[in-house]
Amino acid sequence: MNQHVLHVKNLNKVYGKKSENQYHALNNVSFDMARGEFVGIMGSSGAGKTTLLNVISTLDSATSGTIEIAGTNITAMKQGQLADFRSEQLGFIFQDFNLLENLTVYENIALPLSLQGVSSKKIKPSVHKVAGKLGIEAILEKYPVTISGGQKQRAAAARALVHEPAMILADEPTGALDSKNAKSLMETLVHLNENLDTSIMLVTHDPLSASYCQRILFIQDGKLFKEIHRKNSRTAFHQEILDVLAEFAE
Amino acid sequence: MLLKLSFSSMRKSFKDYLVLLFGLTISIAIFYMFQTLAQNKAFIESNAMISQIVFIFHVGSFILGAITVFYIFYATSFMLTLRQKEMGMYMTLGAKKGKITQLMFFETFFIGIISLVIGIVIGIGLAMGVAELFMWQLNFSGEGFEAFYISSLTTTVIFYIALFVLTSIVNAWQIGRKSVLNLLRADQKQDQIKTNGLKTFFGVFFALILIGVGYYAMMNMAEFKQFGVILATVTIIPGTYLIFISLLPYFIKKLKQNRSLNEKGINSFTLGQLRFRMLNLTKVLGTVAMLIALGLGAMTAGISFYHNIEIQSSMFHANDVVVHQPDNEDKEILEAIDFTEENVYHYKADGKSVYFLKEDLLNNPPGIKKFTDQFELPKTVRVDKALPDEKYSLYESENASGLPEDWQQALSTELNASYQMFGDKDIFIYSTTAYDKIPTDELQVTLGKVDDFTNYLPHLEKLNEGQLQLAESYRGENVEVVGGKYSNYIAFQAIASGTIFMGLFLGIAFLMMMASVLMFKLLSSAGSDVSRYNMLRKIGVRKGLLVKSIYRELFLLFLFPALVGLVHVLVGMQMFSFIIIEPYAKIWIPISIFLLIYGIYYWITVQMYKRIVLPKEI
Structure with a gap:
């Protein structure tokens, strides 16, 4: 069985028609992500982070190249299959939470399981289990509008985890949180990664959040620019990230 | 400059505006359509069975008007939600509040006027189409109804222009009242x-x-x-x-x-x-x-x-068809009708009177509708009163017995031995001996019942024409209704x-x-x-x-x-x-x-x- 949860090879994404001015959002990007790894993607605005995430998350299609997630080549799939794939294999955490405000926290978390046709008897223990891990059991019957930003992001994380996906894709999850909540969320993600062996891909421009990752890929002008691994303490890794970013700036 | 911007953004969100236009147009068309009837007082009064009809239409106009006001406010506030974010953006870029207010007023009013024109055209078409369909279906001439009715047109235009001015002011005021931040974040509010x-x-x-x-x-x-x-x-x-x-x-x-x-x-x-x-x-x-x-x-x-x-x-x-003296054409039509019951009765007529043959009537007593005191539909019964005397008269007469009530009804209603058919002739029932002494030719009347009366309306119309001519020849004057x-x-x-x-x-x-x-x-x-x-x-x-x-x-x-x-x-x-x-x-x-x-x-x-x-x- 494949050791990699994600295998990206020669990935290109070009905007614009051939006759017009073309823009290479992704230029021959190749990398792998091991099962259970916590990888960060960093880069300045317009570097191609979001495009990379959208293509990997099957929300956007690649112009060329292959992406394999958990051994499945998603570049050859049709719309319906992609939707099913997303609902089974991927979990999403977004900057603006993306909770459905017309559903309770419980219903939000239960939704991915409902969509897969899991019976409501089996849904209940799964929701409570994941809510317990994220410390949000007390707010399950509340509506998103009545809970805090940090709680919303935990609810969103619970929804991303409840169906035990192959990989979690987090797009600036701390972007809308204050530093205390951001820290707490990142610690939760690390906890999930270490204890449950969840593979996480984090897209961020915040060095502090990124310092919780095991490995960071820097992207610039649609190309992979540099890759660093965390070897010792998080603070040291944070410094190392800042240095790389300074290097960018030059 | 802002005007140009606003037009280009309206073009971009065309499909949203299409929804808006569609809604306004329908409302205007229906309002106009209603007014073509409501304001045509002469038409309503001459065609309604209900005396307070004009009042009912006033109530209807009021209800429709009230609903329309709400409707137009929904519609234009929808427009506000479409535009407020962009208006907020113009303001952050330095557009003055007065300018934005003006712009919102103009846009709302502009959309209103376009839909007014389209709406009235559709309204006229709709009124015409619907009216013609029903008139044709109901066999109703509908004289006096006009799909293009000037007074309704004026009312519709004035009503809607007033409404649009009002809603434009409200929209402009709404947008002028909100802060830039409120406008920019308008779509993030949650229920x-x-x-x-x-x-x-x-x-x-x-x-x-x-x-x-x-x-x-x-x-x-x-x-x-x-x-x-x-x-x-x-x-x-x-x-x-x-x-x-x-x-x-x-x-x-x-x-x-x-x-x-x-x-x-x-x-x-x-x-x-x-x-x-x-x-x-x-x-x-x-x-x-x-x-x-x-x-x-x-x-x-x-x-x-x-x-x-x-x-x-x-x-x-009780009988669906009554035909006196059917000619050849009438006979053909009678052949074509599928009768559940058909009886022929004979009579003779001279200058003053009509004589029905008693034995014919007693052999096949006709059905009549019998009313009861209760409020219910009258039932069909056969006349079963005996007629022992030699001569009977429908009206009072010195040398004939009075006719029992049921027979009176049978003669005048079912056999149509009525004023409408015979004018002021006297109507008698004679037994064979007396009947035979009358020197004129023998005549006849056919009574019939069918299953579904409305199926035979075209047949009956033709028969009715023949009967009218016959009645004219009997009465020697112009006859419009024959009974x-x-x-x-x-x-x-x-x-x-x-x-x-x-x-x-x-x-x-x-x-x-x-x-x-x-x-x-x-x-x-x-x-x-x-x-x-x-x-x-x-x-x-x-x-x-x-x-x-x-x-x-x-x-x-x-x-x-x-x-x-x-x-x-x-x-x-x-x-x-x-x-x-x-x-x-x-x-x-x-x-x-x-x-x-x-x-x-x-x-x-x-x-x-x-x-x-x-x-x-x-």
């Missing part, structure tokens, strides 16, 4: 849900009581009279709104509490949407239910009146068809209006759903499932007011039971018309809603 158990309980309780009282008033309209109409109005309208405010949200909440239902597939989302919708839509749903009741009620009443003509004309005649069931039918039809026409015309107008109110309100709130559907797509919900959820959600929203409206109509038809004999006859016709119109609106709403909320696939 709140609030329910209160006790309040719900009392709401449901009062709703049921109010509607119960209203229904009782309608069912006993004959006793309550005008008071009943007022009582039903003041109870049923608030009762209906209460049902939508308390009962339906409670019902959806209960549905959601059923975990195995709620947690199946996308149900939790569909029900969640519904629950939120219900709370925002209570007033609209209540209004739609009332409009359905009014429109469908008008149409059903119209069709019942139509059906009533046949019943009324059957009340007096018999067919004459009655035509007379009743002439009285009722104007009323029926108005019922159908107004019914259709109201139904078109109500469905568009609902459609418009749903579409105008669709913008806030875009992000929800986009999110669902991201977490991997197949497009087919999203579409299914939309179909279901909107179906339920369309269903509830339809059910309530339908029940109102079914009970409300009891109101007419004292003037219409069978108020529920052929009720499937108006219900089918309603379902068709409603179904089309439902389908269009789903399609437009899909276009707005479903994320574009890559």
Whole structure:
């Protein structure tokens, strides 16, 4: 069985028609992500982070190249299959939470399981289990509008985890949180990664959040620019990230 | 510069504006259509069976006007939601508040004027088309009705321009009042849900009581009279709104509490949407239910009146066909009619009198309609009174016995030995001996019964022409009505068809209006759903499932007011039971018309809603 949860090879994404001015959002990007790894993607605005995430998350299609997630080549799939794939294999955490405000926290978390046709008897223990891990059991019957930003992001994380996906894709999850909540969320993600062996891909421009990752890929002008691994303490890794970013700036 | 910007952005969000234009246009067209009838006083008065018809139209105009005001405010506030973010952006870029206010006023007014022009054109076409269809169907000349009616046109234009000026001012004021930040973040506001158990309980309780009282008033309209109409109005309208405010949200909440239902597939989302919708839509749903009741009620009443003509004309005649002295052409027509019973009676006539042969009548006694004291339809019975004497006279006469009442009725009504046929001749019944002494030629009259009278209307019309000529030759003067069931039918039809026409015309107008109110309100709130559907797509919900959820959600929203409206109509038809004999006859016709119109609106709403909320696939 494949050791990699994600295998990206020669990935290109070009905007614009051939006759017009073309823009290479992704230029021959190749990398792998091991099962259970916590990888960060960093880069300045317009570097191609979001495009990379959208293509990997099957929300956007690649112009060329292959992406394999958990051994499945998603570049050859049709719309319906992609939707099913997303609902089974991927979990999403977004900057603006993306909770459905017309559903309770419980219903939000239960939704991915409902969509897969899991019976409501089996849904209940799964929701409570994941809510317990994220410390949000007390707010399950509340509506998103009545809970805090940090709680919303935990609810969103619970929804991303409840169906035990192959990989979690987090797009600036701390972007809308204050530093205390951001820290707490990142610690939760690390906890999930270490204890449950969840593979996480984090897209961020915040060095502090990124310092919780095991490995960071820097992207610039649609190309992979540099890759660093965390070897010792998080603070040291944070410094190392800042240095790389300074290097960018030059 | 700003003007140019605003035009280009209007062009970009064309599909949203299309929804707006469509809604306004429908409203204007229907309003105009209603006015073509309401303002044509001469037409209404000369064609209605109900004396207070002009008053009824005034009430109708008022209701329609009130609904239209709400409708236009929904529509233009939809426009505000479309534009406020961009207006906020102009302001951050330094546009003055006065300029923005001006721009909003201009835009609202501009859209209003465009829809006014299109709406009136459509309204004229619609009035013409609908009127012609019904006139043709009802065999109703509808003289005096004009689809292009200047006074209605003026009213519509003035009413709408005033409304648009008003709403433009409100829109401009609204946008001027808000801070830049409020405008920019307008689409991030979230709905709140609030329910209160006790309040719900009392709401449901009062709703049921109010509607119960209203229904009782309608069912006993004959006793309550005008008071009943007022009582039903003041109870049923608030009762209906209460049902939508308390009962339906409670019902959806209960549905959601059923975990195995709620947690199946996308149900939790569909029900969640519904629950939120219900709370925002209570007033609209209540209004739609009332409009359905009014429109469908008008149409059903119209069709019942139509059906009533046949019943009324059957009340007096046991025989469907009566033909004196059929000529060859008449005989051919009689051959073609499938009689369930057919009898021939002989008579002779001289300059002063008509003599029927007694033995003919006794051998095949004709049926007559016998009225009882109870309020019920008269039954057909055979005349069974003996006629022992030699000579009988229909009218008082010195040398003949008086005729028993049943025989009088048989002769004058069934055999049409009436003034209309014979003028002022005396009518006698003679036994064979006396009859044979009369020197003139023997004549005859054919009586017949058929299964379905209305099937033979064309035949009967031809026979009627022949009878008119015959009566003219008997009476030596111009004859317009000859008697018999067919004459009655035509007379009743002439009285009722104007009323029926108005019922159908107004019914259709109201139904078109109500469905568009609902459609418009749903579409105008669709913008806030875009992000929800986009999110669902991201977490991997197949497009087919999203579409299914939309179909279901909107179906339920369309269903509830339809059910309530339908029940109102079914009970409300009891109101007419004292003037219409069978108020529920052929009720499937108006219900089918309603379902068709409603179904089309439902389908269009789903399609437009899909276009707005479903994320574009890559």
